[in-house]
Amino acid sequence: MNHDTLAVARHMLLEPTGISDADIARVMSELFRGSLDAADLYFQASRHESWQLEDGIVKQGSYSIERGAGLRAVSGDKTGFAYSDQILLPELLQAARNARAIAEGGQQGSVKIANRAMPAPLYADVDPLASLDETAKIDLLRRLDAEARRIDPRVEQVIVGLSGVYEAMLVVDQDGAMHGDVRPLVRLNVSVIVEENGRREQGSAGGGGRTDYGLFIEQDRALDYAREAVRQALLNLQAGEAPAGNMTVVLGPGWPGILLHEAIGHGLEGDFNRKGTSAFSGRVGEQVASPLCTVVDDGTLPNRRGSVTVDDEGTPGACTTLIENGVLKGYMQDKLNARLMGVAPTGNGRRESYAHLPIPRMTNTYMLAGPHDPQEILASVQRGLYAKNFGGGQVDITSGKFVFSASEAYLIENGRITRPLKGVTLIGNGPDVLTRVSMVGNDLELDHGVGTCGKEGQSVPVGVGQPTLRVDGLTVGGTSV
C-alpha cells in the first residue's frame, strides 16, 4: 500500500505526457555517464488556486498549472543543471546533454528504472482544490469578512486570502530508483485594518498545512483566524513606543520559534558547513546552547506545512537532532553535501520546483519542551520584553547575526505584563543567543502553518515551534532610549 503515493504520482505526471519507463531509462542513460558521481531526473506537476476577498466582495481568483522536469548531473562538487517546461522526450534528451556537460568523457551506461517502496505517507492524497466546491470557498471567505466586522465597529478593511496547491513529484536517480510524492498544501490568511480617532493599525492571522480545506471548516478554525486578526489590530491601537537596547526577552510559544529558524537553523544547513561559510562550521560536539535546549528539525509530523514523506531527492523525511542538551549534534543534509561531508542525507534536500536545484532546507524546526511553567518564566523578569507574535526574520550565515520582527509585544515590569508595545525588530548573534536561554517552558507549541522560507531565490514551506523561552539579553530595536 505504500506504493499508492508513487502510483498516484506516476499517474499524474507520466500518463498525460506519454513518457514511458523506457523513455526515462534512455534519458537517464544520456544524463548519467560513467565519470559522474550522481544524477537525477525530477518531474513535477502542480495545480494552484487562490481566492481573495476585500471590500466585502470576492474580487478575484487565479488558477495556475505548472509542469516540467529538471535534470541534474553531479561530479565531485560540480553540478550541471537544465530543465524543461515540456515533458517530451526530445526536450528531456536535450536537457540531459546540457546538464551532463559538467563532466567530460565517460562511458554511457544503461539504467533500469525501478519503483522504490515509499515510507508511509505523512499526508493524505487529497486534492485541496476539489475539497470544497467554489460556492463553499466563497461562502467561507464571506463568513470571515462578516465575523471580523461583527466583532468590532472599528474594523475598516478585511482582506481574506485562501489558497490551495495539489502537487505531484517523481524523482529518478542514477541507479534508476524512482520515488514519488503527492503533496497537498492549503493556506488561509485574514488581515484587517482598524481605525480609531484617525489612528490606523493592522492585524493578521492565518493557518494551513498539508491537507485540504476541511482544516479551516473543522471546529470553525477559520473564524478563529478572523477573531485573532481583529484582536491583534485592536491591541496595536493601544501600543506605545518600545524601548531601545539590550534587555531580557521572553518569547511566547509557537511561531516565535522563528528564532530557532534564523538564529541556528540556517547556520546548520549542510551546504554552508561543507563550504565552511557558516558561523557554526566545524563546531559539532561543542556547547552552543544552554543545557536546557534540545532542537530538532522534523519532517515527519503528519499534515504539517514543512513535512515531507520523501524529500525532493527521494530521501525519506526524518527527525534530525540539531542540538541536544545544548550540544551541537549535526547538520541538515541533502545528498550532495552529505556525500562530500561523508555523512548520511537527512531528508532535507528540497527545491522550489523542477526549475531549481535541490539544496539543504529546513522542514519543521522546533525546540523540545523544558521544565518551567510559562507563568513562572514571566514572573521571573524584573523588566523586559514579552514577544508573543512575529513577522519575518533574516540571518547572515557567516557573521551569525540574525533579526526577527515582533508584531505583538508587551513590556514586563516586576514580573507582570504591563502594556503593549509597537512592533520591533530584535537582533542577536546566532552562535551565542541560545547560551543565554535561562528558562524553557513546558508549553511546546508548533506554529499554525504559515511559514515560507527563502534561500538562494527559492521559496519552500516550513514550520517552526518552541515552548515559552526566557533569553537573558537580546537587542530590542525600539525608538525610546
Added chain:
Amino acid sequence: MSEMNHKTDVAAEQARLLGLVEDLLRVAKAQGASGAEAAISVDRGLSVTARLGRVETIEHHCNQGLGLTVYIGQRKGSASSTDLSPQSIRDTVAAACRIARYATEDPYAGLPDADRLATEFPDLDLYHPWELDADVALALAIQCEAAGRQLSPEITNSEGATVSTHQGVQVLGNSLGFLHGYAGSHHSLSCALLGQRGEDMQRDYWYSVARDAAALEPAAQVGRKAAERTMKRLGGRSLSSRQCPVLFSAEIAAGLLGHFIGAIRGGNLYRKSSFLLDCLGKQVFPAFVHIEEQPHWRGALGSASYDSEGVATRPHALVRDGVLQSYVLSSYSARKLGLQTTGNAGGVHNLVIEPGKLDLAGLLAAMGTGLLVTELMGQGVNLVTGDYSRGAAGFWVENGVIQFPVEEITIAGNLRDMYANLVAVGNDVDTRGNTRTGSLLIANMTLAGN
C-alpha cells in the same frame, strides 16, 4: 540553448508569441469572456558559478509562461500555465472563465480605458543578447573571484562568483485591440567573499547588472569590490543605544524610496493601509527633493513603453520641491480612488531622485558624527503606520571620518519623520537597479545596541 542569438530568430519568436496571444484572446471570447488580457513570455539563460577557482554549477535556464485575465461583465478571473500548447490554451481560458463566474461583480473591474493604451513603441534599446558559452562564462567567473581572493590573505573563503545571462521575448495583448511584444536581455556578474580575522568571520558581495554585457563592470573589479567590502567589515562591534544621524549608503538607499512608492501605491491607498493617505499636494520631503519616473530611458533596466496592462508609460514627477505630485496607480486602483491611471500597473519604471552636490565623503563630513549604514536586515517596516525598525550593519563615523565597523544593532524611526528629516541626497548614484539614488542622510534615528 541560445537559439535566440539573432534578430531574425527573435522576430520569429515574437511573431509566434503574438499569434498565441491572439489565440488566447479569441478562445476567451469564444468561451464567453466579454473582455480579456493575455501575456506570454519566453526566457532563456545560462548561469555559471565558480568557487575557489573551479566550476561549481552550470545552469541552463529556459522558462515560458502564459497568463490570462478574463472579464465576464464586471467579474474577473485569472489563470496561468507553463504550457503553451493549444490544449493548455483552452484549459487556461476555461479555468479563468470558471473563476470569473464565481467572483463577485465589481463595478471598478475591467480593462484599461482604451484611450490610455500605448500607441507608440519607441525602440528603448533593451535587447543585447550575449553569445556566451559555458567555458567563457566560467573563465570570467574565475577571473572575478580570483581578483577578490588575491586582495588580502584575510580573504579566506568564498561563496563563489556567478556570471549569468538571460534573454527573452514578452508579448501582451487585450480584447481592446492592444497587441505588442518586445525582446529584452539582462546580464549580471556577482561575487561573494568571506574574510576572517581571529574568531571574526564576515561576508560581503558586489554585483554588476546591465542589459548590454559591454556595460558590465570588469569582472576583476567586481571581485575586488566584494573583497574590499568584506575586509571593511572585519572587526565589527555593537554600539550603545543612542539617537544619531543615519546615512543610508547608495546601494541600500533604494529601499527607503521603495517604501515611499509602497505608501503611494493605489492598492495601499484604497485599502487605507498607507501612512501617506491624502498626501497629494502636501509636503512629504524637504523642498530640495525631486523624485521622478523615467520609463523611456534607452537601455535602462526598468524601461518600458507600456505597463503590465498596456497603458502608455510617461515620464512624470512624483515629488517636486518635496511636495507629492502623483500617486502610483493602475486602472483598477485609479477607478477606486476616482482618479486616472498613471501607467503603473506592475510598478514604477526607473525611479530617480535628483542627486545633490555632495559625494560620500562630503555626506560623511556633513553628518559629522553618526552611523553610515551599508546593510539592512529583516522586514520591520509597517506601511500602515510608517513604523520602521530594522537590523543594520555599517560604520561609526566621527567628525566625518569612519572609525570602525558596526554590527548587531537596529535602527528605528517612523518613515514619515525620516522623509521629512532628509538632510541630503548624495551624487554617488547607484545606477544598477530600477531605482537610482545617491546616499540618503537622515537627521535623526534611534540606534539600539548592547
